[in-house]
Amino acid sequence: MTRISLTVDGATVADDVEPRMLLVQYLRERLGKTGTVIGCDTSNCGACTVHLDGQSVKSCNVLAVQADGATVTTIEGLAQNGTLHPVQEAFRECHGLQCGFCTPGMIMQSVDLLNNNPSPSEEEIRLGLEGNLCRCTGYHNIVRAVQHAAAQGSSTAGATS
Amino acid sequence: MIPAQFDYVAPASVEDALAALAEHGDDAKIIAGGQSLLPVLRMRLNAPEWIIDLGRIESLRGVRDDGDSIVIGAMTPHSVVGSDPLVAEHATLITRAVEHLADAQVRHRGTFGGALAHADPAGDLGAPVRALGASFVIQGPGGTRTVSADDFFVDLFETAIGDDEILTEVRVPKHTGWGAHYEKFVRVAHQWPIVAVAATVRVEGGTIAEARIGLTNMGSTPLRAAAVEAALAGQPATEAAVRAAAAHAAEGTHPPSDLNGDADYRRHLATVITRRAVLAAAGA
Numbered sequence: 406m407t408r409i410s411l412t413v414d415g416a417t418v419a420d421d422v423e424p425r426m427l428l429v430q431y432l433r434e435r436l437g438k439t440g441t442v443i444g445c446d447t448s449n450c451g452a453c454t455v456h457l458d459g460q461s462v463k464s465c466n467v468l469a470v471q472a473d474g475a476t477v478t479t480i481e482g483l484a485q486n487g488t489l490h491p492v493q494e495a496f497r498e499c500h501g502l503q504c505g506f507c508t509p510g511m512i513m514q515s516v517d518l519l520n521n522n523p524s525p526s527e528e529e530i531r532l533g534l535e536g537n538l539c540r541c542t543g544y545h546n547i548v549r550a551v552q553h554a555a556a557q558g559s560s561t562a563g564a565t566s
Numbered sequence: 567m568i569p570a571q572f573d574y575v576a577p578a579s580v581e582d583a584l585a586a587l588a589e590h591g592d593d594a595k596i597i598a599g600g601q602s603l604l605p606v607l608r609m610r611l612n613a614p615e616w617i618i619d620l621g622r623i624e625s626l627r628g629v630r631d632d633g634d635s636i637v638i639g640a641m642t643p644h645s646v647v648g649s650d651p652l653v654a655e656h657a658t659l660i661t662r663a664v665e666h667l668a669d670a671q672v673r674h675r676g677t678f679g680g681a682l683a684h685a686d687p688a689g690d691l692g693a694p695v696r697a698l699g700a701s702f703v704i705q706g707p708g709g710t711r712t713v714s715a716d717d718f719f720v721d722l723f724e725t726a727i728g729d730d731e732i733l734t735e736v737r738v739p740k741h742t743g744w745g746a747h748y749e750k751f752v753r754v755a756h757q758w759p760i761v762a763v764a765a766t767v768r769v770e771g772g773t774i775a776e777a778r779i780g781l782t783n784m785g786s787t788p789l790r791a792a793a794v795e796a797a798l799a800g801q802p803a804t805e806a807a808v809r810a811a812a813a814h815a816a817e818g819t820h821p822p823s824d825l826n827g828d829a830d831y832r833r834h835l836a837t838v839i840t841r842r843a844v845l846a847a848a849g850a
Contacts, residue, residue: 424572424617425569426568430568446567447608448601461674463672463675467604468617470619473576
């Protein structure tokens with residue numbers, strides 16, 4: 406067992422974990438943060454995307470021990486005081502989902518994309534989301550949602566995580 | 567899928583990491599960014615007893631100017647290399663290749679040295695570092711040695727790094743002002759290339775004065791397209807001249823056959839992709 410201490414969605418947590426425990430397992434099984442989902446288990450699909458020290462990562466491809474001392478933001482930490490994050494709002498407004506399984510990862514990667522590039526072109530959005538798969542193939546509305554969030558100026562409206 | 571059990575150590579210095587490697591030897595595996603290793607562990611294709619994490623060694627991160635070369639720390643994440651102004655100015659070919667490497671999440675975690683030490687023949691960094699004539703600084707119990715890019719890649723997933731050694735940095739000779747392009751042929755976004763070509767050229771008054779070209783996934787290691795380089799030297803940067811030179815792209819290669827295409831298909835693809843890469847690099 407290895408002792409880790411980190412900040413998750415604003416709360417400080419500390420636990421003894423097996424070194425082989427994946428960050429996504431830690432979030433779901435220890436902290437109960439099941440908003441972050443496991444899609445493919447091969448690091449292809451991006452459904453498990455969270456922010457590690459402000460940058461998007463696939464949490465199935467990070468060990469919990471590697472996150473020791475870090476700050477993690479999950480889909481559950483985006484809304485502030487009951488108000489949806491602008492990118493969450495845009496996905497709802499544009500219906501940027503079908504079954505919804507890829508949505509947590511899509512939103513977390515979209516926030517990262519807009520943090521780095523507040524006014525992306527359609528091509529830049531598609532490239533920026535290339536590590537996130539939607540098996541319903543609902544990409545058009547996802548891209549529209551990111552465009553909508555960008556037009557609303559989401560990155561300046563507290564979109565950092 | 568969950569990896570088999572292992573013990574874990576995250577040393578704070580290269581010396582401590584080398585000591586851990588010496589202690590655990592064959593039972594240990596080094597983790598850099600883990601973007602290739604963790605899937606392997608999860609699928610239980612490998613089950614080391616110890617994982618030595620280089621992620622806490624700050625001295626292995628960053629890019630610096632060192633006269634005729636730039637030096638890229640082995641633990642520098644792809645996203646940092648891809649946005650670094652020194653790399654963009656003096657080794658543009660690496661910037662172009664990193665743009666197309668995997669996806670944004672993987673580029674945040676994956677590292678320059680980790681990807682090269684992994685030595686996947688379909689990895690995107692081997693061809694550009696070979697084309698640029700980079701050298702690899704490797705530290706072991708007896709000190710530090712430097713290996714040329716031509717000698718670093720030995721075979722599939724095999725490099726010149728010894729069992730008791732760690733790759734610490736990659737030195738890239740400056741190619742300031744050279745045009746550069748990385749042309750990657752994939753079936754699925756964010757996947758490994760079926761074939762890719764890294765081309766960088768120095769153009770003087772419409773003539774290709776020098777060309778350096780690396781091939782990805784055309785053999786068990788990244789390759790140089792020496793025949794194309796020779797054929798391009800002194801030629802005008804025109805479609806016809808580049809097409810003629812690019813016809814030599816598959817000479818001396820031994821591409822694999824797999825579900826994405828057989829070896830003959832890859833040989834043909836290499837000539838097409840080389841033409842596109844060189845023309846783009848030359849701005850023609």
